[in-house]
Amino acid sequence: MFWYQCQLALRAIRKTPILSSVMIFILATGVAVTTICYTHYYHLKKNPLAHKDNSLFLLQTDSWDEKNQYEGTPNHLPPLHSYRDSIALLASDIPLRKTAITKWGGSMHNPEIQQKAIFVRGNIVTRDFFSMFEREFIYGATWNATADQQFQNVIVINEDVNQKLFNGENSLGKSVIYENIQYQVVGVTKKVTHSNPTYDIAQFRWPQPDAQFYIPFSVIKAAEFGAWVRYECPQDLRDYGSHWYQPRLINSCIWISLWYEFASTAQKNQFEDFVRNYIQDQKQVGNYPRPTRFALSSIGDYMQLNQQGYDQDKTTIYIGFFTLLVCTLNFVALLLAKFMRALPESGVRRALGANRRVIFAQHLIESTALGSIAAVLGMVMTFAGLLYLQLVWKSAPAPANGLPVQDNTVLMTPDFYLMAICVLTAITASICAGLYPAWRACKVPAANYLKIQ
Amino acid sequence: MFSLPPILKPLLRKKLTVALLGLQIALITMLISNLAHILNELDNYYKSPTGIDDTHLICFTLRNPAGTKGIALADGLRDLEKIKAIPGVIDVASIDATPLDHEYNLRTGGFNTTQEQNNERIAFVRSNVSPNALDTLGLRLLAGRQFENSDMTFTYRSHPQVTIITQALAKALFGENNNAVGKVVYEKDKQYEIIGVMSDWMGFSPQIYRSESTAFFPEYNETNNEFRYLIRTQSPEIRTAVIQAVEQYLMQQYPQGLIFYADKLDTIVSKYMNRGTVALVNLITVILAIASIIAIAGQAYFSVHQRRKQLGVLRALGATRAKLIAQILLENAAIVSIGLVSGAALAMLLSHFFYTTTEIIALSPWFLLGTVAGIFAVCLLSAAIPALQAGKISPSLATRTL
Numbered sequence: 001m002f003w004y005q006c007q008l009a010l011r012a013i014r015k016t017p018i019l020s021s022v023m024i025f026i027l028a029t030g031v032a033v034t035t036i037c038y039t040h041y042y043h044l045k046k047n048p049l050a051h052k053d054n055s056l057f058l059l060q061t062d063s064w065d066e067k068n069q070y071e072g073t074p075n076h077l078p079p080l081h082s083y084r085d086s087i088a089l090l091a092s093d094i095p096l097r098k099t100a101i102t103k104w105g106g107s108m109h110n111p112e113i114q115q116k117a118i119f120v121r122g123n124i125v126t127r128d129f130f131s132m133f134e135r136e137f138i139y140g141a142t143w144n145a146t147a148d149q150q151f152q153n154v155i156v157i158n159e160d161v162n163q164k165l166f167n168g169e170n171s172l173g174k175s176v177i178y179e180n181i182q183y184q185v186v187g188v189t190k191k192v193t194h195s196n197p198t199y200d201i202a203q204f205r206w207p208q209p210d211a212q213f214y215i216p217f218s219v220i221k222a223a224e225f226g227a228w229v230r231y232e233c234p235q236d237l238r239d240y241g242s243h244w245y246q247p248r249l250i251n252s253c254i255w256i257s258l259w260y261e262f263a264s265t266a267q268k269n270q271f272e273d274f275v276r277n278y279i280q281d282q283k284q285v286g287n288y289p290r291p292t293r294f295a296l297s298s299i300g301d302y303m304q305l306n307q308q309g310y311d312q313d314k315t316t317i318y319i320g321f322f323t324l325l326v327c328t329l330n331f332v333a334l335l336l337a338k339f340m341r342a343l344p345e346s347g348v349r350r351a352l353g354a355n356r357r358v359i360f361a362q363h364l365i366e367s368t369a370l371g372s373i374a375a376v377l378g379m380v381m382t383f384a385g386l387l388y389l390q391l392v393w394k395s396a397p398a399p400a401n402g403l404p405v406q407d408n409t410v411l412m413t414p415d416f417y418l419m420a421i422c423v424l425t426a427i428t429a430s431i432c433a434g435l436y437p438a439w440r441a442c443k444v445p446a447a448n449y450l451k452i453q
Numbered sequence: 454m455f456s457l458p459p460i461l462k463p464l465l466r467k468k469l470t471v472a473l474l475g476l477q478i479a480l481i482t483m484l485i486s487n488l489a490h491i492l493n494e495l496d497n498y499y500k501s502p503t504g505i506d507d508t509h510l511i512c513f514t515l516r517n518p519a520g521t522k523g524i525a526l527a528d529g530l531r532d533l534e535k536i537k538a539i540p541g542v543i544d545v546a547s548i549d550a551t552p553l554d555h556e557y558n559l560r561t562g563g564f565n566t567t568q569e570q571n572n573e574r575i576a577f578v579r580s581n582v583s584p585n586a587l588d589t590l591g592l593r594l595l596a597g598r599q600f601e602n603s604d605m606t607f608t609y610r611s612h613p614q615v616t617i618i619t620q621a622l623a624k625a626l627f628g629e630n631n632n633a634v635g636k637v638v639y640e641k642d643k644q645y646e647i648i649g650v651m652s653d654w655m656g657f658s659p660q661i662y663r664s665e666s667t668a669f670f671p672e673y674n675e676t677n678n679e680f681r682y683l684i685r686t687q688s689p690e691i692r693t694a695v696i697q698a699v700e701q702y703l704m705q706q707y708p709q710g711l712i713f714y715a716d717k718l719d720t721i722v723s724k725y726m727n728r729g730t731v732a733l734v735n736l737i738t739v740i741l742a743i744a745s746i747i748a749i750a751g752q753a754y755f756s757v758h759q760r761r762k763q764l765g766v767l768r769a770l771g772a773t774r775a776k777l778i779a780q781i782l783l784e785n786a787a788i789v790s791i792g793l794v795s796g797a798a799l800a801m802l803l804s805h806f807f808y809t810t811t812e813i814i815a816l817s818p819w820f821l822l823g824t825v826a827g828i829f830a831v832c833l834l835s836a837a838i839p840a841l842q843a844g845k846i847s848p849s850l851a852t853r854t855l
Contacts, residue, residue, distance in 0.1 A: 019751075019755060022747060022748075022751045025744070025747065026744055026747065026748050026751075029740055029741075029743075029744040030744070032740070033737055033740055033741065033744075036733070036736070036737070037733075037737065040729075040733075106516075106518060107516060107518050107712045116704075116712075116713075117518075117712050118712075119516070119712050119714070179518045180518040315807070315810075316733065316737075319484065319488070319737060320737075322480055322483070322484050323484065323737070323741055323744075325480060326477055326480045326481055326484070326741075326744075326745065326748070327744065327748070329473055329476055329477045329480070330473075330477055330748040330749075330751075330752065332473060333470065333473040333474060333477070333752050334751065334752060334755065336469070336470070336473075337752075337755045337756065337759060340759075341759065385736055385740075388732070388736065389729065389732050389733060389736065392729070392732035393729050393732070396723075396724060397720055397723060397724050399716075399724070400514075400714040400715060400716035400720075401514065401712070401714045402714065408729055411729075412729075
């Protein structure tokens with residue numbers, strides 16, 4: 001029976017080729033625009049480390065001054081820590097893995113060849129960083145545990161830098177000069193192009209380019225460097241002009257994010273006690289003047305918290321939705337015209353014994369068939385649209401300093417989930433659009449049409 | 454000749470069709486007028502003059518590795534003199550931020566007009582410059598005087614006493630008609646005398662709020678690792694050759710490890726254009742326009758097409774072709790008008806929503822009128838084609854099949 005209905009639907013579509021193709025085109029357009037508008041929002045919301053939401057956490061503590069609460073985040077907890085607190089909070093052996101992250105950039109060159117130095121930016125991290133944030137190695141591995149305690153001149157570079165300085169060859173054991181200091185390469189990581197900031201969410205709402213190198217956290221005491229992060233101080237200590245380095249190591253200004261990975265909830269609870277005790281202890285010496293408050297947020301939770309940053313971008317989604325609405329309304333109107341034209345046929349079928357439900361189903365199937373074809377066309381149009389947008393995005397000039405910029409074309413990449421949404425939207429829209437016209441069609445009084453025939 | 458009742462009556466019988474078409478037209482009007490307006494705004498924004506002579510300017514950056522000494526002013530001046538001697542170079546100035554570059558070196562501050570600092574601070578973007586920066590950038594001095602060499606100060610050693618601010622900042626501080634020159638402004642424990650007001654320009658970071666409120670200070674940082682210079686050239690074309698010559702000179706002057714990069718200022722302008730957004734809005738507008746023309750036209754076409762026989766009968770009953778066509782067009786115009794009026798209201802509503810939630814300014818009535826006129830024309834045209842065809846049916850043919 002179902003097959004017969006499908007045949008009828010196809011026959012009806014073939015009978016009105018122009019009307020049907022207009023309907024298909026309109027619905028496909030609506031679906032394609034909606035999917036394109038949704039794509040970059042979807043990528044911005046995607047959490048590549050969602051599977052670690054139960055184990056990987058960002059620590060925030062309320063280290064701000066007594067009078068003013070911190071205003072930069074929705075939960076009024078500073079997202080970063082001072083060096084003093086970072087060292088103390090990293091000392092705990094409770095978590096499975098732990099890392100501090102801050103950023104640095106400068107010049108790097110290969111001393112063995114004569115070439116212009118390149119400008120790079122990277123992260124200062126602990127050895128656990130790579131497994132916590134799933135960075136894969138092409139050559140070598142992370143540095144040994146002692147390098148985190150006692151500074152050693154070791155460095156992990158990414159594929160990109162390895163290509164520029166060593167022509168992509170295995171560079172393990174070779175040297176690079178970074179900001180006048182010699183480092184030994186112990187690992188080369190694979191380049192990652194995430195559409196989402198992951199470990200950067202503490203500092204940025206938007207996707208950031210991947211780090212080009214990684215240096216052990218112990219470097220902070222060994223070399224004076226200008227951290228490339230938001231540097232904020234409680235009590236308005238802020239002085240943008242100053243580059244004095246030593247005070248940074250003892251004052252309360254924040255510039256380091258702290259991440260922890262736990263094996264179990266018990267471990268996490270235990271660590272929470274540790275943090276609480278640390279804050280209590282610090283109160284004795286005059287730090288942490290505010291009520292004890294801290295938070296361990298997973299990447300997913302923190303993104304949820306920082307939602308406003310993404311919600312500004314909902315404008316395109318509204319536009320997409322309205323476009324779909326217009327197209328669906330048009331589909332309804334044309335479907336109505338199409339079904340009304342075929343009323344005599346339905347009248348004959350009714351007279352020959354088909355009940356209302358069958359007529360209703362037949363028309364709904366016809367509308368869904370149109371929707372399915374529109375889904376396929378919509379998918380093609382979405383692909384083409386996204387491809388076009390990627391091309392336009394790529395044509396932006398690169399910065400003169402040679403630093404990598406975030407590859408925003410990632411935000412316009414179609415994937416399986418998006419295509420599924422595209423198809424589902426088209427079919428749902430076509431079913432919804434078909435309901436009323438099909439109901440009108442099945443209410444046909446058979447006798448009327450028999451008469452005129 | 455055409456009374457309205459016979460036109461409106463059939464419409465009342467097809468309430469749903471009319472409502473559907475009206476709603477579609479309303480939504481389309483709302484979307485297209487707003488999208489076109491946003492596109493136009495973006496376009497104006499990117500095409501509007503930067504206020505500086507960006508086609509003749511190069512901004513170049515020297516970066517010494519950390520741990521090495523910075524460039525002393527004497528050495529810096531020697532470099533500047535050597536660079537100034539390169540053919541094609543008119544003027545060179547030191548500046549500590551790249552103009553129009555949204556990515557780096559944004560430093561902000563807040564001025565207060567009274568020492569008590571109890572009223573609201575006026576935010577601005579700051580930059581330390583050498584005395585000839587205004588001329589190099591191509592900014593006009595509207596009042597007061599330029600920096601002189603005696604105004605120059607050095608970070609960590611002395612503090613600037615004077616500042617030159619843009620007209621926009623002067624207005625924000627002292628109101629529309631007050632002369633800012635000679636007034637003193639306060640920033641925390643420091644105070645500055647305003648010695649000059651310069652013409653407005655887009656500022657160091659065009660995408661931030663109040664970027665055009667810029668203040669220049671005569672200060673030079675000898676301990677910094679990063680040095681930025683502006684070069685003004687004779688012609689836009691000569692800039693490539695100048696960049697090469699400068700690079701050659703600096704490579705000789707400084708050992709390996711130093712990074713040098715140069716950007717043409719108009720390249721930076723094209724960099725801050727948010728291509729993604731423009732392309733996306735563009736794409737949506739074009740697709741939507743095509744789809745809605747097909748949708749409206751198709752619907753009008755089919756609805757008239759359906760009634761061809763009816764119209765033939767009318768012809769048989771003595772209606773002239775012209776009268777028939779006019780009847781159809783009037784009927785169509787009636788439906789479309791309902792949609793357009795509600796669409797215009799919706800468009801204003803959406804525009805108001807954008808206006809309150811984003812920085813997009815309110816929809817101009819001209820865009821709305823343009824869209825309305827366009828949609829009206831498309832609707833009438835698409836109804837006219839089948840109406841013309843219907844008019845051609847001979848009355849005998851039309852009545853036969855009934």
